Amino acid sequence: MVIDNEGTIVLFNRAAEEITGYRKEEIIGKKSSILNCEADSTDSSGRPDTQLEEFGATYNRECWIRSGDGRTVHLLKNVVTARDDQGEIIGTVESMTDITSLYKKEMELQGLKQELRQEYWFMGLLGKSVPMQRLYEHIRNAAGSEAPVLIYGESGAGKNLVAHALHKLSRRKEGPFVQMNCAALNEQLLESELFGHKKGAFTGAVSDRIGRFEAAHDGSIFLDEIGDMPMSMQVKLLRVLEEKVVEHVGDHKPIPVNIRLISATNKDLNSLIQSGKFREDLLYRINSILIKVPPLRDRSDDIPLIAFHYLKKISSVNNKEIRSISPPAMEILINFPWPGNVRRLINALEHSAVTCKTDTIEVADLPDYLTYEKKAEPGDGRIGTEKIRAALALHKGNKTLAAKDLGISRVTLWKKLKTLGMEQ
Numbered sequence: 001m002v003i004d005n006e007g008t009i010v011l012f013n014r015a016a017e018e019i020t021g022y023r024k025e026e027i028i029g030k031k032s033s034i035l036n037c038e039a040d041s042t043d044s045s046g047r048p049d050t051q052l053e054e055f056g057a058t059y060n061r062e063c064w065i066r067s068g069d070g071r072t073v074h075l076l077k078n079v080v081t082a083r084d085d086q087g088e089i090i091g092t093v094e095s096m097t098d099i100t101s102l103y104k105k106e107m108e109l110q111g112l113k114q115e116l117r118q119e120y121w122f123m124g125l126l127g128k129s130v131p132m133q134r135l136y137e138h139i140r141n142a143a144g145s146e147a148p149v150l151i152y153g154e155s156g157a158g159k160n161l162v163a164h165a166l167h168k169l170s171r172r173k174e175g176p177f178v179q180m181n182c183a184a185l186n187e188q189l190l191e192s193e194l195f196g197h198k199k200g201a202f203t204g205a206v207s208d209r210i211g212r213f214e215a216a217h218d219g220s221i222f223l224d225e226i227g228d229m230p231m232s233m234q235v236k237l238l239r240v241l242e243e244k245v246v247e248h249v250g251d252h253k254p255i256p257v258n259i260r261l262i263s264a265t266n267k268d269l270n271s272l273i274q275s276g277k278f279r280e281d282l283l284y285r286i287n288s289i290l291i292k293v294p295p296l297r298d299r300s301d302d303i304p305l306i307a308f309h310y311l312k313k314i315s316s317v318n319n320k321e322i323r324s325i326s327p328p329a330m331e332i333l334i335n336f337p338w339p340g341n342v343r344r345l346i347n348a349l350e351h352s353a354v355t356c357k358t359d360t361i362e363v364a365d366l367p368d369y370l371t372y373e374k375k376a377e378p379g380d381g382r383i384g385t386e387k388i389r390a391a392l393a394l395h396k397g398n399k400t401l402a403a404k405d406l407g408i409s410r411v412t413l414w415k416k417l418k419t420l421g422m423e424q
Helices: 014-020 050-055 100-120 130-143 159-169 187-195 231-243 269-274 280-286 296-317 327-335 341-355 385-394 399-406 410-419
Strands: 002-004 009-011 057-066 072-083 089-098 149-152 177-181 219-224 259-265 289-292
Touching: 014 072, 014 089, 072 100, 130 159, 130 289, 130 296, 149 159, 159 177, 159 219, 159 259, 177 187, 187 231, 231 280, 269 280, 296 327, 296 341, 327 341, 327 399, 327 410, 385 399, 385 410, 399 410
Parallel strands: 149 259, 149 289, 177 219, 219 259
Antiparallel strands: 002 009, 002 089, 057 072, 072 089
């Protein structure tokens, strides 16, 4: 399609007719605005846009038009300016490619991705099991409140993701989210980090510094591993929660803070209270809402979903195309108790991705520690063919149950079968 300097169409070929649904007799002599192009090459006055004037061309511009029969047609356009002998712009030449089918395919893929996210993904947490659906509901309910939240869960279960989700869904989502691991620092440094300090308050305090509570003003503060907080710090934290003020180390001037407290622990705080390591009055202050994060062993249905999600990331980082996990290997992953939860599963996948020689993770690629709790009996290396055949026959070929009966790991049984030529 050729458009003159006044925005009038002066040439319209057969391909343009087929794409737009207009005959050239209907188009030539009309303004290009007749096509109702969502991203036309001319402005409202009919002159070429500034990008064309500056560079003389635009390429691969996506737009859509309304066709002669009312359809929406998605186009990929290239536009080049035409100039006279003096270099003045006299119009534009536009080539159009119909990408409607490609656009629809992309929308279908986006729709499938969105459905996947809605069904399995919640604010960074991944899972479709009943325990995870229950967790999502607890997060939604807690996010609408300003009450302090205590998140309880084993190490690696995703307590930090729950804390982020609570903040993002809360009315404080536009405010800061500040986090601190209470087990990471000694008492003096922890106090300075939380409440700030004045210059010269202690050795190394070379300047004034605000604390995490001040930084979280009008937002949320997340205290991870609060069960490891020293008793003396618990007293000071309790005062902050009651009075809503902090004092810098080395200063006595109260500073008002408006925060929502989110805490997390992997310890039984009631047991710590009984042993004198945690204040009962502080527990009442921080656990107005209690959210329990289920361990991975209680939601084994989610393991394939989590494994494939992280395997895709790991493959990309290692520049290695790993497409799948073999059924026997997946069976081991599903049945392992995962004391380190999702964090340890990711570690196992990273190990397997490095050792994997094909595009599929096999049993031999898994870490050796992925065994059942039953330990191998002394002399298990002398387990012979007949004993293995008997165990496999007893359990109808189920290698996992046969390995458990023999007192060896699933990996060890697989290796013995390979050595003995009994894989089948």
